[in-house]
Amino acid sequence: MMSQVQTMKKQVLQLRHEANVQRIPVSQACEDLIKYCCEHQKTDVLVTGISQSENPFKENKACLLI
Amino acid sequence: MSDGGSKTEESIDALMQEVRCLKLKLEEERKKLSDVSLSNVAQRLENLSLQNIKVRRVLKGHMGKVLCLDWCSDKRHLVSSSQEHAITMPTTWVMACAYAPSGNMVACGGLDNKVTVYPLNVEEELTGKKKTVGVHSSYMSCCIFPNSDQQILTGSGDSTCALWDVESGQMLQSFHGHHGDVMAIDLAPNETGNTFVSGSEDEYMFTSIDRVLLSVDSVRMKSCDRLAMIWDMRSGGCVQSFEGHEADINTVRFYPSGDAIATGSDDATCRLFDLRADREVGCYTKESIIFGVNALDFSISGLALRIPPATERRGLAPDLFVSLSVQVGSCLRVIATTR
Numbered sequence: 001m002m003s004q005v006q007t008m009k010k011q012v013l014q015l016r017h018e019a020n021v022q023r024i025p026v027s028q029a030c031e032d033l034i035k036y037c038c039e040h041q042k043t044d045v046l047v048t049g050i051s052q053s054e055n056p057f058k059e060n061k062a063c064l065l066i
Numbered sequence: 067m068s069d070g071g072s073k074t075e076e077s078i079d080a081l082m083q084e085v086r087c088l089k090l091k092l093e094e095e096r097k098k099l100s101d102v103s104l105s106n107v108a109q110r111l112e113n114l115s116l117q118n119i120k121v122r123r124v125l126k127g128h129m130g131k132v133l134c135l136d137w138c139s140d141k142r143h144l145v146s147s148s149q150e151h152a153i154t155m156p157t158t159w160v161m162a163c164a165y166a167p168s169g170n171m172v173a174c175g176g177l178d179n180k181v182t183v184y185p186l187n188v189e190e191e192l193t194g195k196k197k198t199v200g201v202h203s204s205y206m207s208c209c210i211f212p213n214s215d216q217q218i219l220t221g222s223g224d225s226t227c228a229l230w231d232v233e234s235g236q237m238l239q240s241f242h243g244h245h246g247d248v249m250a251i252d253l254a255p256n257e258t259g260n261t262f263v264s265g266s267e268d269e270y271m272f273t274s275i276d277r278v279l280l281s282v283d284s285v286r287m288k289s290c291d292r293l294a295m296i297w298d299m300r301s302g303g304c305v306q307s308f309e310g311h312e313a314d315i316n317t318v319r320f321y322p323s324g325d326a327i328a329t330g331s332d333d334a335t336c337r338l339f340d341l342r343a344d345r346e347v348g349c350y351t352k353e354s355i356i357f358g359v360n361a362l363d364f365s366i367s368g369l370a371l372r373i374p375p376a377t378e379r380r381g382l383a384p385d386l387f388v389s390l391s392v393q394v395g396s397c398l399r400v401i402a403t404t405r
Contacts (some may be wrong), residue, residue, distance in 0.1 A: 001116070004078065005077055005078055008078060008081040008085065010084070012081055012084050012088065012309075014304060015088035015089065015092065015175045017303075017333045018088075019088050019091050019095065021305075021306060021344050023095065023096070023099050023342070023343060023344045025099045025101050025343065026099055026102055026103070026345065027101045027102045027105070027107065027338070028342075028343075029325070029347060030102065030103075030107040030108070030109065030340075032323070032342075033323070033340065034323065035378060036321075036325070037367050038367075040322070040366060040367035043365070043366055043367065044366045044367035045365065046365040047365065053091070053386075054367065055267040057122035057123070062239060063229075066162060
Protein backbone atom coordinates (compact mmCIF):
# COMPACT_ATOMS: atom_id res chain seq x y z
CA MET A 1 0.00 0.00 0.00
CA MET A 2 2.74 2.42 1.00
CA SER A 3 4.66 1.83 -2.20
CA GLN A 4 1.48 2.60 -4.13
CA VAL A 5 1.19 5.94 -2.35
CA GLN A 6 4.81 6.65 -3.16
CA THR A 7 4.34 5.78 -6.81
CA MET A 8 1.31 8.05 -6.97
CA LYS A 9 3.21 10.87 -5.28
CA LYS A 10 5.97 10.51 -7.80
CA GLN A 11 3.46 10.61 -10.62
CA VAL A 12 1.86 13.75 -9.21
CA LEU A 13 5.25 15.47 -8.92
CA GLN A 14 6.09 14.49 -12.49
CA LEU A 15 2.74 15.75 -13.78
CA ARG A 16 3.08 19.02 -11.87
CA HIS A 17 6.48 19.47 -13.45
CA GLU A 18 5.10 18.71 -16.91
CA ALA A 19 2.14 21.03 -16.44
CA ASN A 20 4.58 23.88 -15.82
CA VAL A 21 6.51 23.36 -19.04
CA GLN A 22 6.80 26.49 -21.18
CA ARG A 23 5.03 26.01 -24.49
CA ILE A 24 5.01 27.82 -27.81
CA PRO A 25 2.09 27.86 -30.28
CA VAL A 26 2.01 24.98 -32.74
CA SER A 27 2.05 27.46 -35.65
CA GLN A 28 5.41 28.78 -34.54
CA ALA A 29 6.81 25.32 -33.93
CA CYS A 30 5.70 24.22 -37.42
CA GLU A 31 7.28 27.28 -39.01
CA ASP A 32 10.57 26.48 -37.33
CA LEU A 33 10.49 22.83 -38.39
CA ILE A 34 9.77 23.80 -41.99
CA LYS A 35 12.40 26.52 -41.92
CA TYR A 36 15.02 24.01 -40.83
CA CYS A 37 14.02 21.68 -43.68
CA CYS A 38 14.25 24.43 -46.28
CA GLU A 39 17.60 25.67 -45.02
CA HIS A 40 19.18 22.23 -45.18
CA GLN A 41 17.46 20.90 -48.26
CA LYS A 42 20.36 21.75 -50.56
CA THR A 43 22.71 19.41 -48.74
CA ASP A 44 20.21 16.56 -48.46
CA VAL A 45 21.28 13.73 -50.73
CA LEU A 46 17.91 12.04 -50.45
CA VAL A 47 16.31 15.12 -51.96
CA THR A 48 18.93 16.42 -54.37
CA GLY A 49 20.54 13.15 -55.37
CA ILE A 50 24.23 12.49 -55.63
CA SER A 51 26.37 13.39 -58.64
CA GLN A 52 27.96 10.45 -60.42
CA SER A 53 31.45 11.80 -59.84
CA GLU A 54 30.96 11.81 -56.08
CA ASN A 55 29.20 8.48 -55.85
CA PRO A 56 31.58 5.83 -54.50
CA PHE A 57 29.18 3.12 -55.63
CA LYS A 58 28.76 4.20 -59.24
CA GLU A 59 28.54 1.39 -61.74
CA ASN A 60 31.54 1.06 -64.00
CA LYS A 61 30.81 1.03 -67.66
CA ALA A 62 31.38 -2.33 -69.23
CA CYS A 63 34.24 -2.53 -71.74
CA LEU A 64 33.27 -3.25 -75.27
CA LEU A 65 35.64 -5.36 -77.32
CA ILE A 66 35.14 -5.34 -81.02
CA MET B 67 -9.76 -1.49 9.14
CA SER B 68 -7.21 0.40 11.15
CA ASP B 69 -6.85 4.18 11.08
CA GLY B 70 -3.63 3.85 9.14
CA GLY B 71 -5.43 1.99 6.41
CA SER B 72 -8.16 4.54 5.92
CA LYS B 73 -5.63 7.35 5.95
CA THR B 74 -3.71 5.72 3.14
CA GLU B 75 -6.97 5.26 1.32
CA GLU B 76 -7.77 8.94 1.70
CA SER B 77 -4.37 10.07 0.57
CA ILE B 78 -4.46 7.75 -2.42
CA ASP B 79 -7.86 9.18 -3.22
CA ALA B 80 -6.53 12.72 -3.00
CA LEU B 81 -3.54 11.82 -5.12
CA MET B 82 -5.77 10.18 -7.71
CA GLN B 83 -7.84 13.32 -7.83
CA GLU B 84 -4.78 15.47 -8.34
CA VAL B 85 -3.46 13.21 -11.09
CA ARG B 86 -6.78 13.55 -12.89
CA CYS B 87 -6.81 17.33 -12.49
CA LEU B 88 -3.24 17.69 -13.69
CA LYS B 89 -3.90 15.49 -16.71
CA LEU B 90 -6.89 17.61 -17.66
CA LYS B 91 -4.91 20.78 -17.15
CA LEU B 92 -2.08 19.45 -19.31
CA GLU B 93 -4.53 18.56 -22.05
CA GLU B 94 -6.16 21.98 -21.92
CA GLU B 95 -2.87 23.85 -21.99
CA ARG B 96 -1.70 21.84 -24.96
CA LYS B 97 -4.98 22.40 -26.79
CA LYS B 98 -4.89 26.14 -26.20
CA LEU B 99 -1.72 26.56 -28.25
CA SER B 100 -2.74 24.19 -31.00
CA ASP B 101 -3.75 26.89 -33.48
CA VAL B 102 -2.89 25.15 -36.76
CA SER B 103 -1.83 21.74 -37.91
CA LEU B 104 1.55 20.97 -39.42
CA SER B 105 -0.10 19.41 -42.47
CA ASN B 106 -1.94 22.69 -43.14
CA VAL B 107 1.20 24.77 -42.80
CA ALA B 108 3.13 22.34 -45.00
CA GLN B 109 0.57 22.52 -47.79
CA ARG B 110 2.21 25.58 -49.25
CA LEU B 111 5.37 23.55 -49.87
CA GLU B 112 6.01 21.75 -53.11
CA ASN B 113 5.67 18.02 -53.12
CA LEU B 114 8.99 16.23 -52.89
CA SER B 115 10.27 14.02 -55.59
CA LEU B 116 12.75 11.90 -53.77
CA GLN B 117 15.68 10.13 -55.32
CA ASN B 118 15.39 6.52 -56.28
CA ILE B 119 17.25 4.27 -53.94
CA LYS B 120 19.20 1.33 -55.29
CA VAL B 121 20.80 -1.57 -53.52
CA ARG B 122 24.55 -1.22 -54.03
CA ARG B 123 25.96 -3.84 -51.73
CA VAL B 124 24.49 -6.81 -49.97
CA LEU B 125 26.46 -7.62 -46.86
CA LYS B 126 26.23 -11.30 -46.06
CA GLY B 127 27.50 -13.10 -43.02
CA HIS B 128 24.69 -13.20 -40.49
CA MET B 129 22.73 -16.41 -40.14
CA GLY B 130 19.73 -14.91 -38.38
CA LYS B 131 17.64 -11.79 -38.46
CA VAL B 132 19.72 -8.63 -38.18
CA LEU B 133 18.42 -6.62 -35.25
CA CYS B 134 20.62 -3.57 -35.16
CA LEU B 135 23.40 -1.76 -36.97
CA ASP B 136 25.43 1.37 -36.48
CA TRP B 137 27.81 3.41 -38.64
CA CYS B 138 31.36 4.21 -37.73
CA SER B 139 32.24 7.90 -37.90
CA ASP B 140 34.63 7.12 -40.81
CA LYS B 141 31.51 6.30 -42.91
CA ARG B 142 33.21 3.13 -44.13
CA HIS B 143 32.52 0.65 -41.40
CA LEU B 144 29.35 -0.77 -39.96
CA VAL B 145 28.69 -2.85 -36.90
CA SER B 146 25.66 -5.12 -36.98
CA SER B 147 24.13 -7.59 -34.58
CA SER B 148 21.63 -10.37 -35.02
CA GLN B 149 19.71 -13.08 -33.27
CA GLU B 150 22.03 -15.93 -34.18
CA HIS B 151 24.61 -17.44 -31.94
CA ALA B 152 27.87 -15.83 -32.96
CA ILE B 153 31.12 -17.28 -31.76
CA THR B 154 32.43 -14.08 -30.31
CA MET B 155 29.22 -13.07 -28.61
CA PRO B 156 28.07 -14.35 -25.29
CA THR B 157 24.39 -14.55 -26.05
CA THR B 158 22.01 -15.78 -28.70
CA TRP B 159 20.22 -12.52 -29.38
CA VAL B 160 22.39 -9.46 -29.67
CA MET B 161 19.67 -6.83 -29.74
CA ALA B 162 21.77 -3.69 -29.89
CA CYS B 163 25.18 -2.54 -31.01
CA ALA B 164 26.91 0.81 -31.29
CA TYR B 165 30.14 2.18 -32.70
CA ALA B 166 32.19 4.37 -30.37
CA PRO B 167 32.78 7.91 -31.70
CA SER B 168 36.52 7.23 -32.05
CA GLY B 169 35.87 4.09 -34.10
CA ASN B 170 38.16 2.12 -31.81
CA MET B 171 35.55 -0.02 -30.13
CA VAL B 172 32.01 -1.29 -30.37
CA ALA B 173 29.47 -1.98 -27.65
CA CYS B 174 26.76 -4.60 -27.80
CA GLY B 175 24.32 -6.53 -25.68
CA GLY B 176 20.97 -8.21 -25.70
CA LEU B 177 19.34 -11.13 -23.95
CA ASP B 178 22.40 -11.49 -21.73
CA ASN B 179 21.22 -8.29 -19.94
CA LYS B 180 24.72 -6.87 -20.29
CA VAL B 181 26.41 -4.16 -22.25
CA THR B 182 29.84 -5.33 -23.37
CA VAL B 183 32.57 -3.39 -25.18
CA TYR B 184 34.99 -4.90 -27.70
CA PRO B 185 38.13 -2.92 -28.57
CA LEU B 186 38.82 -3.10 -32.30
CA ASN B 187 42.45 -2.03 -32.47
CA VAL B 188 43.96 -5.20 -31.06
CA GLU B 189 45.55 -7.85 -33.21
CA GLU B 190 44.65 -10.75 -30.96
CA GLU B 191 41.28 -12.36 -30.70
CA LEU B 192 38.46 -9.97 -29.86
CA THR B 193 36.89 -12.10 -27.16
CA GLY B 194 39.97 -11.87 -24.98
CA LYS B 195 39.73 -8.11 -24.79
CA LYS B 196 36.02 -7.76 -24.28
CA LYS B 197 34.76 -6.09 -21.16
CA THR B 198 31.36 -6.02 -19.49
CA VAL B 199 30.49 -2.45 -18.61
CA GLY B 200 27.01 -2.70 -17.13
CA VAL B 201 24.32 -5.18 -16.21
CA HIS B 202 20.55 -4.66 -16.25
CA SER B 203 17.99 -6.87 -14.56
CA SER B 204 16.38 -7.60 -17.93
CA TYR B 205 17.44 -7.63 -21.56
CA MET B 206 19.34 -4.68 -22.98
CA SER B 207 17.41 -3.35 -25.95
CA CYS B 208 19.42 -0.35 -27.07
CA CYS B 209 22.75 1.34 -26.48
CA ILE B 210 24.48 4.48 -27.64
CA PHE B 211 27.74 6.33 -26.94
CA PRO B 212 26.90 9.89 -25.88
CA ASN B 213 29.61 12.12 -27.34
CA SER B 214 32.68 10.18 -26.20
CA ASP B 215 34.14 6.71 -25.76
CA GLN B 216 34.00 7.11 -22.01
CA GLN B 217 30.29 6.61 -21.45
CA ILE B 218 27.52 4.36 -22.69
CA LEU B 219 23.80 4.98 -22.42
CA THR B 220 21.59 1.88 -22.41
CA GLY B 221 17.89 1.10 -22.40
CA SER B 222 16.51 -2.11 -21.00
CA GLY B 223 13.53 -4.38 -20.56
CA ASP B 224 13.71 -3.59 -16.85
CA SER B 225 11.98 -0.23 -17.69
CA THR B 226 15.05 1.84 -16.98
CA CYS B 227 17.77 3.58 -18.90
CA ALA B 228 21.26 3.87 -17.47
CA LEU B 229 24.44 5.81 -18.11
CA TRP B 230 27.64 3.82 -17.53
CA ASP B 231 31.29 4.70 -17.18
CA VAL B 232 33.15 2.47 -19.64
CA GLU B 233 36.44 2.45 -17.76
CA SER B 234 35.17 1.64 -14.27
CA GLY B 235 31.90 -0.06 -15.16
CA GLN B 236 30.13 2.20 -12.70
CA MET B 237 26.55 3.32 -13.20
CA LEU B 238 26.69 7.10 -13.38
CA GLN B 239 22.98 7.77 -13.63
CA SER B 240 19.81 5.73 -13.88
CA PHE B 241 16.55 6.91 -15.40
CA HIS B 242 13.32 5.71 -13.85
CA GLY B 243 9.85 6.58 -15.08
CA HIS B 244 8.84 4.13 -17.76
CA HIS B 245 6.40 1.44 -16.80
CA GLY B 246 7.27 -0.93 -19.60
CA ASP B 247 10.26 -2.19 -21.53
CA VAL B 248 12.42 0.58 -22.97
CA MET B 249 12.83 -0.28 -26.64
CA ALA B 250 14.73 2.64 -28.11
CA ILE B 251 16.81 5.67 -27.20
CA ASP B 252 18.29 8.54 -29.17
CA LEU B 253 20.51 11.48 -28.25
CA ALA B 254 19.59 15.09 -28.79
CA PRO B 255 21.72 16.47 -31.63
CA ASN B 256 22.35 19.80 -29.92
CA GLU B 257 25.88 20.67 -28.98
CA THR B 258 25.03 20.54 -25.30
CA GLY B 259 23.96 16.93 -25.75
CA ASN B 260 22.48 16.63 -22.31
CA THR B 261 19.10 15.22 -23.19
CA PHE B 262 17.96 12.03 -24.81
CA VAL B 263 14.66 10.44 -25.72
CA SER B 264 13.44 6.95 -24.92
CA GLY B 265 10.45 5.04 -26.24
CA SER B 266 8.80 2.16 -24.49
CA GLU B 267 6.01 -0.32 -24.18
CA ASP B 268 4.56 1.43 -21.19
CA GLU B 269 1.21 0.30 -20.09
CA TYR B 270 0.39 2.96 -17.61
CA MET B 271 -1.12 1.56 -14.47
CA PHE B 272 -3.76 3.64 -12.86
CA THR B 273 -4.81 2.70 -9.42
CA SER B 274 -8.31 3.58 -8.54
CA ILE B 275 -10.24 2.80 -5.46
CA ASP B 276 -13.82 1.85 -5.83
CA ARG B 277 -15.14 2.67 -2.43
CA VAL B 278 -18.58 1.29 -3.02
CA LEU B 279 -17.60 -2.19 -3.92
CA LEU B 280 -14.20 -2.63 -2.38
CA SER B 281 -13.10 -0.84 0.67
CA VAL B 282 -9.37 -0.75 0.23
CA ASP B 283 -8.74 -3.15 -2.57
CA SER B 284 -7.27 -1.45 -5.51
CA VAL B 285 -8.50 -1.92 -9.02
CA ARG B 286 -5.92 -1.67 -11.69
CA MET B 287 -6.97 -0.13 -14.93
CA LYS B 288 -4.72 -0.45 -17.86
CA SER B 289 -4.81 2.42 -20.24
CA CYS B 290 -2.22 1.75 -22.83
CA ASP B 291 -0.35 5.02 -23.00
CA ARG B 292 2.79 4.16 -24.84
CA LEU B 293 5.17 6.87 -23.86
CA ALA B 294 8.13 8.63 -25.34
CA MET B 295 10.09 10.44 -22.65
CA ILE B 296 12.69 13.19 -22.80
CA TRP B 297 15.35 12.89 -20.10
CA ASP B 298 17.91 15.20 -18.60
CA MET B 299 21.16 13.22 -18.51
CA ARG B 300 22.67 15.25 -15.68
CA SER B 301 19.78 15.11 -13.23
CA GLY B 302 18.30 11.78 -14.32
CA GLY B 303 14.86 13.39 -14.36
CA CYS B 304 12.19 13.13 -17.01
CA VAL B 305 11.66 16.51 -18.63
CA GLN B 306 8.72 15.77 -20.93
CA SER B 307 6.62 12.80 -21.91
CA PHE B 308 4.50 12.20 -24.98
CA GLU B 309 1.66 9.81 -25.45
CA GLY B 310 -0.48 9.04 -28.44
CA HIS B 311 0.64 5.73 -29.83
CA GLU B 312 -1.80 2.87 -29.55
CA ALA B 313 0.85 0.18 -29.38
CA ASP B 314 4.47 -0.30 -28.35
CA ILE B 315 6.98 2.28 -29.50
CA ASN B 316 9.81 0.48 -31.28
CA THR B 317 11.98 3.32 -32.37
CA VAL B 318 12.66 6.99 -31.64
CA ARG B 319 14.75 9.62 -33.41
CA PHE B 320 15.46 13.28 -32.82
CA TYR B 321 14.65 15.73 -35.58
CA PRO B 322 18.01 17.08 -36.83
CA SER B 323 17.38 20.50 -35.30
CA GLY B 324 16.64 18.91 -31.94
CA ASP B 325 13.24 20.58 -31.70
CA ALA B 326 11.17 17.48 -32.31
CA ILE B 327 11.20 13.71 -32.10
CA ALA B 328 9.78 11.05 -34.38
CA THR B 329 8.51 7.73 -33.10
CA GLY B 330 7.64 4.49 -34.86
CA SER B 331 5.26 2.04 -33.32
CA ASP B 332 3.58 -1.34 -33.59
CA ASP B 333 0.33 0.53 -34.33
CA ALA B 334 1.78 1.02 -37.87
CA THR B 335 2.07 4.77 -37.49
CA CYS B 336 4.94 7.20 -37.16
CA ARG B 337 4.37 10.32 -35.15
CA LEU B 338 6.14 13.62 -34.86
CA PHE B 339 6.17 15.34 -31.48
CA ASP B 340 7.38 18.91 -31.13
CA LEU B 341 9.25 19.54 -27.88
CA ARG B 342 8.61 23.26 -27.69
CA ALA B 343 4.92 23.01 -28.49
CA ASP B 344 4.86 20.02 -26.12
CA ARG B 345 2.51 17.96 -28.29
CA GLU B 346 2.05 15.71 -31.29
CA VAL B 347 2.23 17.67 -34.54
CA GLY B 348 2.13 14.90 -37.09
CA CYS B 349 0.92 11.34 -37.53
CA TYR B 350 1.96 9.36 -40.60
CA THR B 351 0.04 6.33 -41.80
CA LYS B 352 -0.74 4.57 -45.00
CA GLU B 353 -3.58 2.15 -45.50
CA SER B 354 -1.43 -0.51 -47.08
CA ILE B 355 1.04 -0.38 -44.20
CA ILE B 356 -0.33 -2.66 -41.54
CA PHE B 357 2.90 -3.73 -39.92
CA GLY B 358 4.64 -2.21 -36.98
CA VAL B 359 7.37 0.30 -37.67
CA ASN B 360 10.67 -1.09 -36.38
CA ALA B 361 13.08 1.61 -37.46
CA LEU B 362 13.07 5.11 -38.85
CA ASP B 363 15.45 7.95 -39.43
CA PHE B 364 15.41 11.48 -40.78
CA SER B 365 17.29 12.61 -43.83
CA ILE B 366 19.87 15.32 -43.18
CA SER B 367 17.44 18.16 -43.74
CA GLY B 368 14.64 16.53 -41.79
CA LEU B 369 12.49 16.73 -44.89
CA ALA B 370 12.11 13.02 -45.34
CA LEU B 371 11.50 10.43 -42.72
CA ARG B 372 12.77 7.05 -43.79
CA ILE B 373 11.18 3.87 -42.64
CA PRO B 374 12.98 0.66 -43.53
CA PRO B 375 10.98 -2.51 -44.04
CA ALA B 376 9.30 -3.86 -40.99
CA THR B 377 7.95 -6.94 -42.58
CA GLU B 378 10.37 -9.72 -41.86
CA ARG B 379 9.12 -10.37 -38.39
CA ARG B 380 5.67 -11.12 -39.72
CA GLY B 381 7.03 -13.74 -42.06
CA LEU B 382 7.07 -11.77 -45.29
CA ALA B 383 9.88 -12.19 -47.75
CA PRO B 384 12.85 -10.36 -46.26
CA ASP B 385 14.50 -9.81 -49.61
CA LEU B 386 11.65 -7.71 -50.90
CA PHE B 387 13.14 -4.36 -50.15
CA VAL B 388 10.51 -1.73 -49.64
CA SER B 389 11.51 1.64 -48.44
CA LEU B 390 9.10 4.34 -47.57
CA SER B 391 9.46 8.00 -47.30
CA VAL B 392 7.37 10.49 -45.51
CA GLN B 393 7.36 14.12 -46.31
CA VAL B 394 7.06 15.74 -42.96
CA GLY B 395 3.67 17.30 -42.73
CA SER B 396 2.09 15.98 -45.87
CA CYS B 397 1.94 12.52 -47.26
CA LEU B 398 3.57 9.16 -47.16
CA ARG B 399 4.49 7.13 -50.17
CA VAL B 400 6.65 4.34 -51.43
CA ILE B 401 9.69 5.67 -53.24
CA ALA B 402 11.57 2.53 -54.11
CA THR B 403 10.58 -1.05 -54.46
CA THR B 404 13.61 -2.96 -55.56
CA ARG B 405 14.37 -6.57 -55.46
